[in-house]
Amino acid sequence: MRRARVELGASLQTRAAMLDIQLLRKDLAQVAQRLAARDITLDSARFEALEGERKAIQVHTQELQAKRNQLSKQIGMAKGKGEDTSALMAEVGGLGDELKAAEERLAAIQEDLSAMLLTLPNLPHESVPAGRDDKDNEEVRRWGTPREFPYPPLDHVDLGENLEMLDFPTAVKLTTSRFVLMRGQLARLHRALAQFMLDVHSREHGYEEVYVPYLVNADSMRGTGQLPKFEEDLFKLSNGLYLIPTAEVPVTNIVRDEILPADNLPIKLVAHTPCFRSEAGSYGKDTRGMIRQHQFDKVEMVQFVKPEDSYAALEELTGHAEDILQRLGLPYRVVALCAGDLGFSSAKTYDLEVWLPGQNTYREISSCSNFEAFQARRMQARYRTEKDGKPGKPELLHTLNGSGLAVGRCLVAVLENYQNPDGSVTIPEVLRPYLGGLERIARR
RNA sequence: GGAGAGGUGGCAGAGUGGUCGAAUGCACCGGAUUCGAAAUCCGGCAUAGUGCUUGCACUAUCGGGGGUUCGAAUCCCCCCCUCUCCGCCA
Numbered sequence: 001m002r003r004a005r006v007e008l009g010a011s012l013q014t015r016a017a018m019l020d021i022q023l024l025r026k027d028l029a030q031v032a033q034r035l036a037a038r039d040i041t042l043d044s045a046r047f048e049a050l051e052g053e054r055k056a057i058q059v060h061t062q063e064l065q066a067k068r069n070q071l072s073k074q075i076g077m078a079k080g081k082g083e084d085t086s087a088l089m090a091e092v093g094g095l096g097d098e099l100k101a102a103e104e105r106l107a108a109i110q111e112d113l114s115a116m117l118l119t120l121p122n123l124p125h126e127s128v129p130a131g132r133d134d135k136d137n138e139e140v141r142r143w144g145t146p147r148e149f150p151y152p153p154l155d156h157v158d159l160g161e162n163l164e165m166l167d168f169p170t171a172v173k174l175t176t177s178r179f180v181l182m183r184g185q186l187a188r189l190h191r192a193l194a195q196f197m198l199d200v201h202s203r204e205h206g207y208e209e210v211y212v213p214y215l216v217n218a219d220s221m222r223g224t225g226q227l228p229k230f231e232e233d234l235f236k237l238s239n240g241l242y243l244i245p246t247a248e249v250p251v252t253n254i255v256r257d258e259i260l261p262a263d264n265l266p267i268k269l270v271a272h273t274p275c276f277r278s279e280a281g282s283y284g285k286d287t288r289g290m291i292r293q294h295q296f297d298k299v300e301m302v303q304f305v306k307p308e309d310s311y312a313a314l315e316e317l318t319g320h321a322e323d324i325l326q327r328l329g330l331p332y333r334v335v336a337l338c339a340g341d342l343g344f345s346s347a348k349t350y351d352l353e354v355w356l357p358g359q360n361t362y363r364e365i366s367s368c369s370n371f372e373a374f375q376a377r378r379m380q381a382r383y384r385t386e387k388d389g390k391p392g393k394p395e396l397l398h399t400l401n402g403s404g405l406a407v408g409r410c411l412v413a414v415l416e417n418y419q420n421p422d423g424s425v426t427i428p429e430v431l432r433p434y435l436g437g438l439e440r441i442a443r444r
Numbered sequence: 445g446g447a448g449a450g451g452u453g454g455c456a457g458a459g460u461g462g463u464c465g466a467a468u469g470c471a472c473c474g475g476a477u478u479c480g481a482a483a484u485c486c487g488g489c490a491u492a493g494u495g496c497u498u499g500c501a502c503u504a505u506c507g508g509g510g511g512u513u514c515g516a517a518u519c520c521c522c523c524c525c526u527c528u529c530c531g532c533c534a
Contacts (some may be wrong), residue, residue: 072515076462
């Protein structure tokens with residue numbers, strides 16, 4: 001049965017649906033209500049109409065397929081015994097057109113349903129604050145006290161350029177705007193930050209360090225939800241591969257199409273990678289300095305956990321990112337994103353915002369999210385529990401990730417918070433071992 | 445870039461048009477045997493979806509897509525990937 005083959009169910013689940021379609025069938029009202037918190041209106045009537053039609057046609061299609069299979073089997077048996085098969089052939093032949101029509105119809109409806117489900121973001125967790133945009137985000141806690149400056153503090157651009165270590169014009173010459181060239185001790189400090197973060201997470205927080213590809217295929221981008229909705233934010237190469245916008249993509253997709261033994265969980269991975277973002281639609285935003293670049297480095301933490309552990313894991317992971325800021329002595333606050341400000345795939349997100357004296361404000365430096373089973377469902381990333389020594393059914397695991405931290409923005413924060421009146425910058429103590437004991441960066 | 449080989453269940457590996465969702469082996473689980481273990485024997489052991497009388501039935505899946513046929517893992521077309529050799533190369 002190759003002709004007009006219909007992918008029943010499986011495709012709907014693996015390639016399209018990110019929300020649990022079972023939940024939509026069982027409790028559509030609840031889904032609609034929880035999506036409303038994100039300002040998304042679910043067309044319930046349309047879903048029910050499509051779903052009703054899908055059910056009727058699928059049953060009909062499967063009945064025809066069963067009949068066809070049964071008759072074909074009989075033909076095989078009859079031929080084996082050398083009997084006449086013309087009567088059976090005639091009977092099964094009559095099914096052809098009807099079956100083909102039913103299969104095509106079913107495929108079309110599955111596609112409509114998929115297209116509809118693809119547009120739906122994850123459901124916010126019950127603990128997520130209500131709200132429409134970033135103004136409704138909830139500050140959870142603050143750490144550290146912003147330093148008082150007896151003079152107007154410089155921002156990182158002035159500091160870096162005065163040091164002759166931060167060079168935007170040359171970067172433009174080499175490529176385009178939104179890239180940067182760092183030199184000397186500043187480049188070294190940037191590297192030290194990444195090393196420091198990687199070391200703390202891998203040695204003290206229990207993460208396994210991984211080195212990953214920076215180019216990935218479309219399946220990986222779909223797995224974590226960058227595709228199909230956010231293609232314009234990505235850099236695509238002529239051979240169809242994409243530059244990663246975050247290590248989340250290659251690291252999380254490690255478990256795509258895998259069934260892990262429950263004993264292996266939780267799995268905690270950390271990677272340092274460059275990240276590439278086209279920043280389409282952000283023209284005119286943060287054009288000055290290193291805050292918003294096409295290329296930046298990030299240390300990313302990823303966890304794969306059992307569903308019952310994922311909210312504890314989110315707190316833990318957020319704490320790991322906070323620990324970096326604390327060791328660096330950088331004041332920050334933790335913000336719980338409101339429902340309307342959540343990323344597409346996230347059920348709950350904490351942003352860490354670091355204090356930037358040059359801007360006299362807190363700026364995002366980390367984002368820690370629990371995706372629950374949303375990404376796992378797309379990736380078919382599962383684990384299997386043993387019950388009484390017997391292997392149980394595979395279940396979707398929960399995925400989380402968080403920046404620990406964005407290296408470029410962290411460099412900005414160090415420059416601005418540790419600046420001295422003479423334009424030099426003191427090196428935070430924890431970084432000095434990475435810089436051969438260097439205590440301050442000054443103009444040569 | 446050139447030449448060749450190949451993609452089948454957790455793994456290895458048969459299967460070239462018909463009771464094939466797929467032999468066999470390994471691994472794994474249960475039972476028998478044993479004081480216990482090993483060995484041996486017996487049985488079980490993919491994923492997803494749909495329906496309902498929730499335990500059964502049905503459907504789909506042998507790299508992906510399309511085609512031929514009453515019927516495809518098996519035949520045809522396109523694509524992807526892996527491996528080997530050569531070339532190039534950090």
